[in-house]
Amino acid sequence: MSGDSELDEIQGIFFEECAEGLTVAEEGLSAMAAGDVSADVIAGVFRAVHSIKGGSGAFGHAALLAFSHRFENVLDEVRGGKIPPDEAVTQTMLNAFDVLSDHVKAAQFKTDPPNDAAMLAQLDALLEHKAGAVAEAPVVVVAEAPVADDFGFVPVVAPIEDFDPFGFEPVSVSLDIEMDVAAPWQVRFGPSRGALANGGEPLLVIRELEAMGGTVTAVDVSALPKLRDLDPEDSYFIWTLDLPGEMDEQAIRDCFDFVAPDSLIEVARSAAAPPPALVDLAPVTVEPVAAPAKPVAAETPSARSAPTPEVRPAEAAAQTIRVELSKLDQLLNLVGELVIRNSILADRLSLPDQERVELPDLLRLTRQIQDNVMSLRAQPIRQAFSRVPRMLRDLASETGKKVVLETIGETTEVDKGVLEKIGDPLTHMIRNAVDHGIESPEERIAAGKSPEGTIRLSAEQKGARIIVSVSDDGKGIDRVRVRAKAVEKGIISADAVLSDEEIDALICAPGFSTAESISNISGRGVGMDVVRSNVEALGGRVEIHSVPGEGTTFIMGLPLTLAILDGMIVRLEEQRFVLPLANVIETIRPEPGQVKATSPTTEVIELRGSYLPVKRGSELFGIGANDRRNPEDSVIIIVESETAGHVGLMVDTIDNRREVVIKSLEDNLHPIRGLGGATILGDGSIALILDIDALVAPPPMQVKFTQKGIAA
Amino acid sequence: MSKLILTVDDSASMRMLLKASLTAQGFRIESANDGAHGLERMHEVMPDLLITDINMPKMDGFELIEAVRVVPEFRGTPILVLSTEFSEDKKTRAREAGATGWITKPFDADKLGAAIRRVCP
C-alpha cells in the first residue's frame, strides 16, 4: 500500500534526475558542437547518460534502458578516444540526445516510446566504424586450462567476475561429456589469499553450500605450512563438497559470486556411484596453480598501488543536497518572523538602547540569514532556457525554417517558484516566433535577409524584476491582418481606432489566432493569451514590440523573487497597504487647488506644468466608497507603472518605508488581481501589497475592485 | 541486530530505491551521495557492509574502496560494487581496489538481498 506511493515518489525523483541529466548532457553536447571536445565535457555527457541508464533499469523502463545503453556505449567510445568527436559524430549524438529526451518523456508519462530504430542504427554504425570493434557483452575468459581430474572428466573453471546473475549473463561453457543427470555434484573450492583480503569470508560459501544440502567430504590441508610460516591472512585449504545431483549448476556457481577470481573453483558431476568414501580415501592432488601462489592482490591493502583512473568523470555536478521546497519556504517564513520580531524589539527599546552595538549586529545577522535563505531559492534561468535548443531543432525540422539561437544572460538568477512557471510561456513565445515571425529561407532571401533567422533569448535583472525577452528578426506583426482577424473574431469593433501597440496587443487577446493554416506547431490550441494570463498570474507583464520587416520582441517582466520587497507602508482608512518602492517616483502633499476634478469621478494633479491622472486608493479598493477626502489632507504618491506611465495614487498617510517579506496569497488562497501578495507587519497584523501595474492599468485591463461587506 | 549497510550513490532515486528494497528485507540502511561523503559516513556509521556506485562526482567508487581498505577497521568489511558498468577492466579494477563483489545494475531486490547475505550473513 505505502510501497507503491513510495516507489512513485522515488520514480518522481528519478525523473527529476533525468531532467537534470538531460540538461547537463545537452549543455555538454552543445559545447561539443561549438568545438569544445575536452575530456571533461565528454565525460560530463557520458556521466549524465550513464545515470539515466542506471535509473531506467532500476525502475523497469526497458525502452529507455535499451536506448540509453546504446547511446552510452557510443559516448564511452568517444570518451575513450576510439570515436573522434567530429562534427558528424556530434550531430548524431545531438540527434540521439533528442531521442533520449523523448524516451525519458515517454517513460515519465507512460506513453509509447519513440521510434528509435533509425537512431539506433546510426549509433551502431558509429560503433562499427570506430577503430577496433568492441565486444558489447562480457566474454568468458577461461583463466586456467581445464585439467582432467582423477575421475576422468573435465572440470569447468570460470573466473568468478564473469558471473553476473543480475544483468548480463555470461556465455556458459557446457560440459560436453554425457552425464547421468542424477549424479551428484562435486565441488572443489580452494580460496585464494585474495578471497580473504577484500572482506571475503570463504567459510560463508561453505556454509551456503551446506545449507543447500552439500556435505564437506574432504579438506585438503597439504598446502598448510609450518606454524611459524603461517600467514593468518592467507588461505591454505581446499574443500571438497558433494551436492545433490538435482541441483542446478548455476545455483551452485552463484554461491561463488563474490569469491576472489584467482581461487580454485571446480563444479562437476561426480562419477556414477555416489562415492563419499572414495573421495575420502583418495586425497585430491592439488595442482600448484590452485595453491595460493602470490597473486597480485596479495599485497597488503595499504601497500597496494592505487590504479589511477584514466578518465575522471567531470565534476560538472556540484555537490548538492536535495531539499524540499516547502522546507525552504518554511525557513523563509521563520526568518521573516525573526525580522519582524527584531523590529518589534527595536521599537520597544529606548533610542540609546537601540543604538547599542548588539541590536544592529542582530539586525545585520538576521538580514544575512534572510539573504542566504533567499539565495537558496534562486536558480539560474539557464534551467528554463535549456529546453529551447531542442525545441528549435524540432521546430526547424517541422517548418523547414532555419533558426539560429542566441542566448544572453542565462546565469541570471531567479526564484525557483518563478523559474518553474516561466517554462510554458517561454515555449509558447518561441513557438510563436518561429511559426509567425521567422520567414521561410526563400522569403528571407527575397527580403534581402540571411536565410537563417535568429531568435535571441535574453534575461536580465532590472531592479526587482527580471526581464525575459524573445526577439526574432522575422517579418514583424502584420497589423492589417491582425486587425482584420480581431474584427472577424469579434474582439474589436470594425470601426475601433487602435494604435499600433494596441493592435500588437491583440495577439494576446483570448481567442485570437492568426495562423492561416493550423500548423503542427500552433495547432496545439494554446495561444499568446495563455502566455499573458500565465505571466500575469505570476505578477508579471507581457509586452510586445514589433517593427514590420525587422522582427518582433516579446518581453516578459517578472518579479525577481516571490519573497522580499522594498516597500512603503501607506494607510487607507486605517487599513495598511504596502506600495512597492520600485514603483514610487515621488510623494507630494498637494497644495489647495493642485488636484482638479476633470469629471465627477476623475481627477488630475498638476505637477511642474503637466497633468497626471490621480487615482484614489480608497476608491480602487472600495474602502469608504463615498470618500471625497480633501486632497490637501492626503498624500499623493506618484507611481510609475509599466502599463499606464506616471499616475498619482492618493492615500491617507504614509507610515514608513521598510523591507517586507512577501507572503503569497496563492499559498492558501489564490492570486488576486491588484495585489502582489501580503506581508506581516511588526505587530503581527497583515498588510496587503499593492500591484501598481494591475491597479492603475488602463481599460480594458483595469478591474475596479469592490470591497465586499465584512461581517460585524 | 540487523545488518547495517552503507550505500553510496550520487543518484537520490537510486539511494532511495536501495533503501526501500533493502529495508524491506530487514537491513538497516545509511546512505551517502558520493565517494567523499561515503568515506566520511563509513567512520560515522561503521557499517557491516558497504555498497557503492562507481561513477560519482568528488570521489569515484574505485577511490572510495581504496580509501576504505587502507583503514585497518575496514579491512574485513565486505564491499559490493553496484554499477551499471560491466566491463571486465572495471571489475578487475574494483577487485584490485579491494571490492568483495560486483553487482550490475539494474538490480533485482531479492537477488541483491541474496548477494548481500552471501557476503554478510
Add this chain to the structure above:
Amino acid sequence: MTIAEETETETDERKIVTFTLGHQMFGIDMRALIEIREWEEPTPLPSVPLYIKGVTNLRGSVVPVVGLAERLGWEPSQIHSRSCILVVSIAGKQAGFLVDEVADIVVINGGDIQPAPDVDVNDESVIAGLVKIERRTKDAEDAETMVLLLDLDALSLTRHLTDIAA
C-alpha cells in the same frame, strides 16, 4: 500511511470536531484540524466572494478566513464572545473557518454515517454525510443530535479559482 490511519481503517472509528452554525451542528474530520483560535478581525481582501472575510496571520502564514455559514448558504454568523476560527488543512492549504461555537470532539463509527439526502441540503457536494451523536447534556430528551459532516475537499478555496480570478 500513518499508523493512526491504519488503526482507524481497521476499527472504522474516527474523531470529529463538532461545532455549531446557528442551530445546526456540523462536524469535520479531526485529522484536518490544525488549531482553534479566538475570533480576530481579519484583513479584508478586495475582489473575493463575500464568504471570504479576509486573511489573518497564522504563525507567519497568510491564511484566508472563511465565513463558513455564508459559504454553506446560511445566514452570516454574528460575531460574539464564543465565535472562533477553526484552522484546517485542506489539500495542503490552510484555511480558517468562522464558526459560532466549538462543541466537542467525538468518536464516531464510519458505518454509522448516512449519506446526505440531496433534498436536505442546498449544496450537496459539501456535505459528506449525516451522523447521530450523543450529546453531553443533562437534558435527557436532547441526548441525540444530528451532525452534518462536511466534505472539506469540496470546501477548498482554490477550487473556485476560475470563478474568482477571472
